[in-house]
Amino acid sequence: MIRFENVGLRYGSGPEILRDVSFELENGTFHFLTGPSGAGKTSLLRLLFLAMSPTRGLITLFGHDVSVVSRRQLPELRRRIGVVFQDFRLLDHLSTFDNVALPLRVRGERPDRYRDNVMELLDWVGLAERASAFPPVLSGGEKQRAAIARAVIGQPELLLADEPTGNVDPALARRLLRLFVELNRLGTTVVVATHDPALMTDVGAPTLKLHNGELSEAG
Numbered sequence: 001m002i003r004f005e006n007v008g009l010r011y012g013s014g015p016e017i018l019r020d021v022s023f024e025l026e027n028g029t030f031h032f033l034t035g036p037s038g039a040g041k042t043s044l045l046r047l048l049f050l051a052m053s054p055t056r057g058l059i060t061l062f063g064h065d066v067s068v069v070s071r072r073q074l075p076e077l078r079r080r081i082g083v084v085f086q087d088f089r090l091l092d093h094l095s096t097f098d099n100v101a102l103p104l105r106v107r108g109e110r111p112d113r114y115r116d117n118v119m120e121l122l123d124w125v126g127l128a129e130r131a132s133a134f135p136p137v138l139s140g141g142e143k144q145r146a147a148i149a150r151a152v153i154g155q156p157e158l159l160l161a162d163e164p165t166g167n168v169d170p171a172l173a174r175r176l177l178r179l180f181v182e183l184n185r186l187g188t189t190v191v192v193a194t195h196d197p198a199l200m201t202d203v204g205a206p207t208l209k210l211h212n213g214e215l216s217e218a219g
């Protein structure tokens with residue numbers, strides 16, 4: 001499903017942030033992505049979300065060579081991906097409920113069909129009482145939970161999460177991680193960038209390690 005072949009990335013005329021990164025992720029797998037701050041984790045996730053193109057090398061996603069994906073195809077491919085951004089990227093003019101329901105709305109599902117599912121998920125992440133609050137009044141941890149709920153609600157084929165538990169306490173982090181594990185059981189391919197060794201021990205999934213722009217896979 002995902003294949004990187006000798007991928008290199010630089011921003012502008014800066015140094016190469018990713019160098020000769022090659023790996024393959026099978027459908028339905030769960031991987032952690034780790035490495036020191038500045039190692040390139042967010043950049044790698046951005047490449048996976050087709051938010052930018054590599055400077056060199058080949059990326060294949062859902063059977064498409066991403067370098068030839070047209071502008072028209074891009075939203076279609078992105079709709080198959082759930083993302084938890086490090087800075088959440090919630091829409092401030094939509095309530096927590098509407099932010100979480102957005103992937104379903106975009107897909108054309110009817111509110112009366114998804115209302116209960118969205119409320120159930122909000123309850124699971126501890127946001128039931130904040131369903132009608134707007135992002136500007138949510139705490140960092142609440143925003144993070146809303147972003148996670150939005151990423152998983154549509155049961156995407158691929159889930160990318162960038163430090164998804166950085167703003168919550170360890171007990172809540174475990175609870176949120178269970179959402180990813182459950183989604184993975186249902187078939188979603190999951191990639192979680194994290195610094196948190198406790199999370200990695202909990203799931204015991206293989207780890208992609210980035211160091212100085214190079215990737216190694218550990219058990």
Ligand SMILES: Nc1ncnc2c1ncn2[C@@H]1O[C@H](COP(=O)(O)OP(=O)(O)OP(=O)(O)O)[C@@H](O)[C@H]1O
Pocket residue numbers: 011014017035036037038039040041042043044
């Ligand atoms: N838009 C950008 N323009 C220029 N340089 C950038 C840009 N985004 C990231 N970088 C640089 O790329 C390198 C990798 O950054 P990236 O955010 O991918 O690392 P990271 O592993 O996710 O770090 P962290 O764990 O701190 O979030 C860093 O040196 C960073 O300064």
